[in-house]
Amino acid sequence: MRKHDKADPGALDVVWAIVLIQGAITILTGVEAVIGSLAMGVIVPAAPIILLSFGGGALALASARGIRRGRSWARRVTRIAEYLVLASGILTVLGSVLLDRRLPGVTSLSVSVIAPLTVIVLLRRNIASFTSAPAELVAS
């Protein structure tokens, strides 16, 4: 119960903002993959990646909305997604250090390491704000 001591429902707005931007960035990577694969003539092999990016982006936007409404499913989905983003961020850091002998760009570190860590910590501290029932029913 100790972690609930720091609960701050307003922090979910911060999570919403971060996940929203992550979702938009994921959609952008889908657009970039379309343009890049068209330019290189590999649109067919790139199709699964493009679909995954647009789908992942849409899921992130839906999760952001669910988080602000206090939905448990959104918290679970976001938590899993953030751990995946963090794992991919750590791989990026390792790959960059081992192969290129330098840290990845500050944007990579911010989006792939700092942002997911922030979301994971804020969700953990505010677990009490989530419910499996619609928020308006709980309020009444």
Place this chain on the structure above:
Amino acid sequence: MIFFHPDDHVVVEIADETTGHSHFEGFQVGDQISNPLYSVVEEHTAALGLLILMPLLGILLVRLMRWRAARGSERFQQLLTGYAGQSTARRWATWAILTSALVHLVLAFGHEASIYTVLYLVGAAALFAAARWLALGVVTRWTTLILLGSIVAYWFLGAPPDQLGVVTKVVEMFALALLVVPSEQSKGRFATAGVVVLVVLGGLATWAGAFASAGADGGHHGGGYPEPGTVVPYLGVVAATDAEHDAADEMYARVVESLAKFEDPVVAEQYGYSVLPISGSSHHADNPEFLHDGKVLDPERPETLVYAEGADGPVLLGAMFQMEGLGTPGPRVGGPLTVWHSHENVCISLVPFALVSLLSPYGVCPVGAVNLPATNEMIHAWVLPGVEDGWGHLDDEWLADYLRR
């Protein structure tokens, strides 16, 4: 256009021949030069340091404000009281805007005096004002407009974009999202869509700026950077000697002769190249055996063949020779006429294996792709009849015309 040839802009006049410093900030002859999109230009390093130290600076700033407030400063008392009454979202937004303001302020003094100095100072002043209003609980449309203005101004004035610029814009977009946190259904949809559109447009504008910096106009940090994702050695002004011309021509003739048999992709398959199916205008077919045979720039054993889909079937464009291992420089048999290059931050799809894009300016690959931060060095030899530059860049428009014939 990819710049790795002495005729192109990557080889620019050296401002100071005694030191070898060029107008590319921080680069000297022999350095590897890439587009600033994935790095931080020298004039921005102080601002990057500030960004990294911001949490510490934030703590010091709060303590200073409390100290001043305790000594009777009404201004700081007002600020602290106002800040304490703000929602969590507004507090985070205040810090995000303050961070951006400080970055702008440091940038104003990090560059040589120019119109950009004024723009940075105006931006810093506006952002400081926005942060103050937020801390005091005065939220006006001006706060949102200042953030929007700072974000959109970067699309047009930020070339060449670098990591500091992009991450500062991400911080500003984060602040903007926190300012428009939806409180009701309709506003929620509008706010969400607005932030998403802004992030996507910002990414596309950053690409445009990065590619523009590879053209004649490189923005306020000079032109002639390599294209995003391409890394070339910085040569300074180098004229090829007669011997280098001869060596380059001789090697080129041997490559043309050797590659003639591969005009038929079936023959290439027999030699071990993974040719089929050929798609697009730059189909690279590797030979797994030649990739690891220890041979370097062997005209009989090019590591990769390059094909395109032509009107009447596959067309052999040329070959790509590759070095084994990262960071091993290729031999410049023709001096500045045969400059090798490498790539950085390419996104690779693993299933099926394909190069799908470059790393996004926001630092991530598409879902399901991994980032390859660096590649080995490579050089192309183009063997099409009439090609302008056999060892250099194959012009896209020229190729399209050729393939239509």
